[in-house]
Amino acid sequence: MSKPLRIAVIGAGVAGCLIVRGLQQLEVEIFCIEKGPEENLLAGTGLNVGPNALKILQQIDPELAAALQTAGTSLPWNSWKAGLTDGRVIFDLPLLQVADNPGIRIRWSQLYRQLRSHLTNVYYNTTVVEMGYTHSSAPLYLVVEDQVTGERHQFHEIDLILGCDGRYSQVRQTFIDTPQPAHLGTCIYRLLVPNTPQLIDDYQQWFHNGSRLLAFSIPGDEVYIAGSFPIAADLVIPEIAKSPDFLWQCYKPQQGYSQVCEFLVTAICENIEQIHWARIQEIPPAFGDARGHILCLGDSSHAMFPTLGQGATQAFEDGCFFVAQVRRYLAHQRNFSVPALVESFTATRRDRIKFVQQFSRDASDSLLAGSNPITELQAKTQNSFLEKLRRLYRDTPNCD
Structure with missing residues (x-):
């Protein structure tokens, strides 16, 4: 040119x-x-950034990769644990079995702060x-x-x-x-709450039928929570589904909640006014x-x-x-x-x-109405699923 x-x-x-x-x-x-605005302090809640992101970022911008992993900015994402809301653990995977490096857990506003530092010509x-x-x-x-x-x-x-x-x-x-x-037929919502009484650490999921709780801690002694539950074919999120009574029963197993899940559902019910309701979709x-x-x-x-x-x-x-x-x-x-x-x-x-x-x-099979989370989570311990995770986390584009 x-x-x-x-x-x-x-x-x-x-x-x-x-x-x-x-x-x-x-x-x-x-x-x-x-x-x-440049300083978007209210952006989102939290997120987990996959090992594949850090792997490719290290090649292109090692300074930013290091900044994102500093203490106080993020926490390492080292494992993925999943089970039922009564406390049974079915899936417990150290990420280094399928990835070359950990991921991170970070607040959205902190991620923006790091990404936007030292940028020029941004309007x-x-x-x-x-x-x-x-x-x-x-x-x-x-x-x-x-x-x-x-x-x-x-x-x-x-x-x-x-x-x-x-x-x-x-x-x-x-x-x-x-x-x-294209819609999955699932409502999803997110929340950030104090990590009291220190029950949440690394990335975990809990299921009851097609309803799921997901949580992990982030810096600042806070817990990111993402809840989901199936919705009808008309894809409308009913107003009743946004109530404490509905949400309390949505995830509740016959045996009763584990201590961790009771904490999560209580936090959700007490902070409903902070929740933004959405539908899982792709384009x-x-x-x-x-x-x-x-x-x-x-x-x-x-x-x-x-x-x-x-x-x-x-x-x-x-x-x-x-x-x-x-x-x-x-x-x-x-x-x-x-x-x-x-x-x-x-x-x-x-x-x-x-x-x-x-x-x-x-x-996403375990997020659907009529799902069998035990069967579906056990399938995620099999080699066919783990091989796809290895491909996901390790086969990043060649940047040489």
Whole structure:
């Protein structure tokens, strides 16, 4: 290319931040548009980041990988334990049996803080008003609006727009399609509560029929809780299901709750006003547009069922692999084609995402109405499932 590659990143989430961090010191003109504030202290609750994310991040940004794993920022995710709400343990897996390194447990706001540190050319509190193709050799433009001042600004001569703006992506809807979600038939909600009386440590799940509790501790002596239960075919979450009485009975076994599960359900019932209710869903993957100057990454490309915790983790993979690919193109092909870059990325990521989405879907069997959690959890101790976990956690894209 005769001039530096000009990239517009829409969304300063996981993939967007990784790309800006990885390319801002190269001969690339890159800027990012983010609708939210820089210091998003209220972002989400907590999340577990998979071993595969840290493995690929170590190759691309070892400084960030180290920062994310420091004491006080995150806790290591070393094991995955699952059983029943009466306390019986059926599945207890040290992650190093299937991964090359641990994952982490972290608060969303802390993750954002680390990702956004030292970023340049990010326009926070800014929304995209218009974007599209022109007829020039650098074919894209953007019109954005500052949500604080109301001022508008135009960007021209853009070679590539990256949609990193989530499952309801404006980029994808403008240039590719409006994806139709596929629903699991399950309600999910999340909560952060104090870890009192110190009953929760590493990643654990408890099941009763098709209802599930998930919890792990994060720094700050807090516990992240994700609860789920099946809903009817109409996919409506009934108002009665948002009541303490319903939730108390939802997970309750005949033998009564274990101490840990009683703590979790009590915390849920006492903090219902803090809960955001959602439905588990995925969208069909889409990467680039027909003209080859648009690329979607993360949830905008392939939002998936959260059962294996791969949503943010695959955004790590997307962002890191894109950075590696651009670095490789710049090092070896000074006059490369943007559509060729987009197609190369898509060709590599398509099969990986197809596998991860399908594996996440298959692993969701115990979240369905009429499920048999004992049978389904025992199946997850078998080699066929463990081999897929090894592939998930170890077979990250090649960034050399």
